[in-house]
Amino acid sequence: MEKEDLKIVNKDEEDEMELQGYRVCRWRVAVVGLWVLCTGGFLLLLLYWMPEWCVKATCSRTTVREAEVVLLQSTDEFKRWFLAKVRVMLAPGRNPFDSLETQTTPPMANGHSPHSSNSPTQEFNRKYAEYQPTQIRYFTLHSTKYYWNDEVQNFEVLMGLEDLEVTCSNIHSEHSTGLTSNQQEYRRLFFGVNEIAVKVPSVFKLLIKEVLNPFYIFQLFSVILWSADEYYYYAVAIVFMSVISIATSLYTIKKQYVMLHDLVAAHSIVRVSVCRANNDIEEALSTDLVPGDVMVIPSNGTIMPCDAVLVSGTCIVNESMLTGESVPVTKTNLPNPGEGDKEGDGAYSMEEHKRHTLFCGTHIIQTRFYSGELVKAVVVRTGFSTAKGQLVRSILYPKPTDFKLYRDAYLFLLCLVAIAGIGFVYSIVLSIMNKVPAKTIIIESLDIITITVPPALPAAMTAGIVYAQRRLKRIGIFCISPQRINICGQLNLVCFDKTGTLTEDGLDLWGVQRVENGTFHLSEENAYKESLVKSQFVACMATCHSLTKIDGQLSGDPLDLKMFEATGWILEEATEEETSLHDRIMPTVVRPPKQLMPPEPVMSPEQDMELYDLSLAYEIGIVRQFPFSSALQRMCVVARLLGEKRMDAYLKGAPEVVASLCKKDTVPEDFAEVLEDYTKQGFRVIALAHRRLESKLTWHKVQNINRDQMEANMEFLGLIIMQNKLKAETAGVLEDLRRAHIRTVMVTGDNMLTAISVARDCGMIPPQDRVIIADALPSKDGQSAKINWRYADKPSKHMGKAPRLEEVEISLEDVCHTDEPKSQDQYHFAMSGKSFAVITEHFQDVLQKLVLHGTVFARMAPDQKTQLIEALQSVDYFVGMCGDGANDCGALKRAHGGISLSELEASVASPFTSRTPNISCVPSLIREGRAALITSFCVFKFMALYSIIQYISVTLLYSILSNLGDFQFLFIDIAIILLIVFTMSLNPAWKELVSRRPPSGLISGPLLFSVLTQILICLGFQTIAFLWVRHQAWYDIWTPESDACNSSPHANFSPKHNSSEDDHNIKNYENTSLFYVSSFQYLIVAIVFSKGKPFRQPSYKNWPFVVSCIGLYIFLFFIMFYPVSAIDEFLEIVCVPFEWRITLFFIIVVNAAVSVLAEGGIDLWGPKCLSWLCCRQRKVPKALYMHLAQELSVDPDWPPKPTTTTEANPPPPGNTPENCSSYQIMGDS
Secondary structure, three states: OOHHOEEOOOOOOOOOOOEEEEOOOOOHHHHHHHHHHHOOOOHHHHHHHOHHHHHHHHHHEOOOOOOEEEEEEOOOOOOOEEEEEEEEEEEEEOOOOOOOOOOOOOOOOOOOOOOOOOOOOOHHHOOOOOOHHHHHHEEEOEEEEEEEEOOOEEEEOOOOOHHHOEHHHHHHHHOOOOOHHHHHHHHHHHHOOOOOOOOOOOHHHHHHHHOOHHHHHHHHHHHHHHHHOOOOHHHHHHHHHHHHHHHHHHHHHHHHHHHHHHHHHHOOEEEEEEEEEEOOOEEEEEEHHOOOOEEOOOOOOOOOHHHEEEEEEEEEEEEEEHHHOOOEEEOOOOOOOOOOOOOOOEEEEOOHHHHHEEOOOOOEEEEEEEEOOOOOEEEEEEEHHHHHHHHHHHOOOOOOOOOOHHHHHHHHHOOOOOHHHHHHHHHHHHHHOOOOOOHHHHHHHHHHHHHOOOOOOOOHHHHHHHHHHHHHOOOOEEOOOHHHHHHHHHOEEEEEEEEEOOOOOOOEEEEEEEEOOOOOOOOEOOOOOHHHOOOHHHHHHOOOOEEEOOOOOOEEOOHHHHHHHHHHEEEOOOOOHHHHHOOOOOOOEEEOHHOOOOOOOOOOOOOOHHHHHHHHHEEEEEEEEEEEEEEOEEEEEEEEEOOOOOOOOEEEEEEHHHOOEEOHHOOOOOOHHHHHHHHHHOOEEEEEEEEOOOOOOHHHHHHHHHHHHHHHEEEEEEEEEEEEOEOOHHHHHHHHHHHHOOOOEOOOOHHHHHHHHHHHHHHOOOOOOOEEEEEOOEEEEEEOOOOEEEEEEOOOOOOOOOEEEEEEEOOOOOOOOOOOOOOOEEEEEEEEHHHHHHHEEEEEEEEHHHHHEEEEEEEEOOHHHHHHHHHHHHHOOEEEEEEOOOOOOOHHHOEEEEEOOOHHHHHOOOEEEEOOOOHHHHHHHHHHHHHHHHHHHHHHHHHHHHHHHHHHHHHHOOOOOOOOOHHHHHHHHHHHHHHHHHHHHOOOOOOOOOOOOOOOOOOOOHHHHHHHHHHHHHHHHHHHHHHHHHHHOOOOOOOOOOOOHOOOOHHHOOOOOOOOOOOOOOOOHHHHHHHHHHHHHHHHHHHHHHOOOOEEEEHOOOOOHHHHHHHHHHHHHHHHHOHHHHHHHHOOOOOOOOHHHHHHHHHHHHHHHHHHHHHHHHHHHHHHHEEEEEHHHHOOOOOOOHHHHHHHHHHOOOOOOOOEEEEOOOOOOOOHHHHHEEEEEOOOO
């Protein structure tokens, strides 16, 4: 393969793919067509299942630029193939952002213009008369269009306005005026209609797709074969089962499509007001919007039809659809740094400027606007490129779940096919030796294959999952990805968000600690005091928030609400009428209640009445808001006291961040100790700061000033201490998980020491364990990146005084093996998001060691949570994630089992959603997962044994040119197998989590040994019955006149048979004996394989299964000892002497005893023998984390000791830091 023709699309993204170009080759198509005819259409099916074979068989390789068909392969572990047809459209330019004087709407896809009465071909040609139309090549895959880009010589996705890499000032200067109609039409050629179209496929399309599943094709083949062999009733029964299975599947799939379509379509098309380049405002449908359009946000709110950046005004938005956070968010207009300020003018990024971006699908509750200047937003992305579009795409085209069970299931089926192959050859050889007609040879040989691969296997495998899903629903856990239930049975590590998950959602104000002249006052319970009413500290508490009034109710972030309520102040917002009377936006005003104000001074005669009133009114207007940013960990407002000329800036945020922005002399010397004291007790601490602004900063200048200029040289005001209580269930659930040897990890956006304290309080970190804080510093001024290690003190040592941190500088060395593993205390690593980012970039090999014992990850951004999940998965952990959905969407999706505690629409991203708003759902999910997994193993083992038992019976009967009868097959498959399979899956989960984990795959020693043992037992007893019957004194080749029963003293039991001629030689003593023995064998293995404790409730508590087994035993014993002529005739069994029935009973009892004892022995001794063998061979553990743990247990330099420092080696020339993960040991200076 020529490397230059292998392109990468979506590089470094989740859906990265390799792309190859192909051109359709006519002679190859003709040859394939011929082969399709020769194989009766089977080759066509094969090419449908294997898109890569289809392309390689019908096309020849060419450059990607000239390709007619592209073949794509995902670069992830699944290596999935996709093919797409390259299309051509004609447009007047290559770049959608080109400014052309004449543009038009209709593209010429594949050289044909659309047949529309409004835009005929003549008009198209007339409009483009002065342009040479350009051919633009593109293909569509997963609702995304990829356009050919000549500059980079590759296909690229057009996302929207961000493709231009516009700066914030550019958006204001060049993109805030709107587009002309022609420009809009031209861009729509490239970006398409602004719609997230979830097409609900027709039932016919879904039916074809479902029916062409390899399994149903095999069913069809089997049915044709059985019909040819005159097994009509059995064939009809299988067809009936398949139809029900297909209908159920179609109903479920259709229902999911309709549900998603309704969810997306509910508000996807709305009427919008669009600003045109000539300052006109026109009404349009949201489907017409393109990136660059300027839309007017109505004052009464709307549902956003696209992603847009706010350029004027303010909006209050409910983003629960995307984030799961039901608290309304205030969005402010994008700052305009202006021409002079190049430094503060960064490129616009949706992630970085999300506080100024209105996302598609979010609900705008209300807007604030200027008189004469509307609230406007520039469209940034449309359609599937929007945040909502990408969420919908991830649901429409999910990644396959990779689980060992499913891979092993295919291997197991291949083994069954191999066994079938042996039987196939055996039956052909036998038939030829017995001079059987060719037609019979073909049918009976192929019949062996249909027997070995059980037709009901997929239905049987999903039964356990469906029942588990129902049980989960009963306890309030909803699942959108049922296949994940099995994977949840393997979870051995669970990550928890802190706020709202481990702790209560709301925060209570514990107290405040003010600072004056660089020293702390004593802590006070609240700030609701007359003496503090005019202090800057209270002014900051009253103004620095994003609260708003919705229907007369204060609404906003719970922390802001608690803080504002603690002041007792009143918030007033301007009405629309008041705003329209002024030439600029009316600020939100806060003022203290009258009872807090000092007594009024007596008015002197010379004072003006109006001025007197003004001096009494103490009101603060909020002039500008810089919203809270999780990246910056702070928020800021500009406010003005009524009657004052100069404005004030108030800042609130994470204490470390706020302190770094304040003048050094205003921050108390003991700031770090006081902060640490609070955070170690588990309090959430927020710092406040203030700055008096220069008088030259007018209202207008403040609206356009850069945030960084405002948030500098602040004066430190003090701390607000909030209490975040643990949920009542948290400690108990974590203890259950710890006992079950399931690791727990905390991933939070909160302060590090607060998180460590909460981890200790809830038992995630036991009291006696050490906590090592990894503090990584990025490379700076030519110095390499390095990690400093700090040991957090155990709280028990310093109960009376403020806890300290012991500074330690540590070395990391390569693993140095010694023979003696060292004895050591348990230790846990804790790190912040910043350290995690540095370690990920510069210390890749240390990262794996850190995640092995990492328990607290604080100040983590949403994307870092996802990276952590990936890092844990990279060392072979099965990772669960439990969060409240607010900013955990990515992590919830990426984890093997993500559980959202939020019922809002963002939980669409999470495989599981719990109605119970606490973590008690986690053990329940793991227990149900384990039960479903064990059920899958039981069912698979049973189905494998069922096909092998039937295979043995048929193979033995083939040797005498006999077979099982139509109704015998029917009785076995319907009455025994289906009944047993669907009831044996009903065992509920065991009531508690145990420390043992179920095996992850079918190909495991004890499991395979169990199956092989049972196969040999069944083979042995069937062979004994088959050979023994032939050595009986009464035995003779059976004919309709035979009457072996009359040789018995119990002749009265047997009625005479009036049977017709038996063409297939079904009725004989061997058939009857094997039918009885094999029927009991199915029930024996069902009971033997139906395991209970420690993962499922015992089988005797599963009453449908018990009733089914007892009913079948009674029926079989009844027809064996008391033959009924109608039943015998129906099942084509013959009468045998009573003594032989007693002998068969004896064979069945011994078979049952041997099977039960063998399985019991394997359960008891299997794992012990396996571990003994592993120890003898010094076997390396399969999971990478276990292998790492083994290595680290004998590493003398791990965990880090207080002697040296860790420094990353500078990368060699030409290498990027990502590729460099080596480090060196520096001596203590």
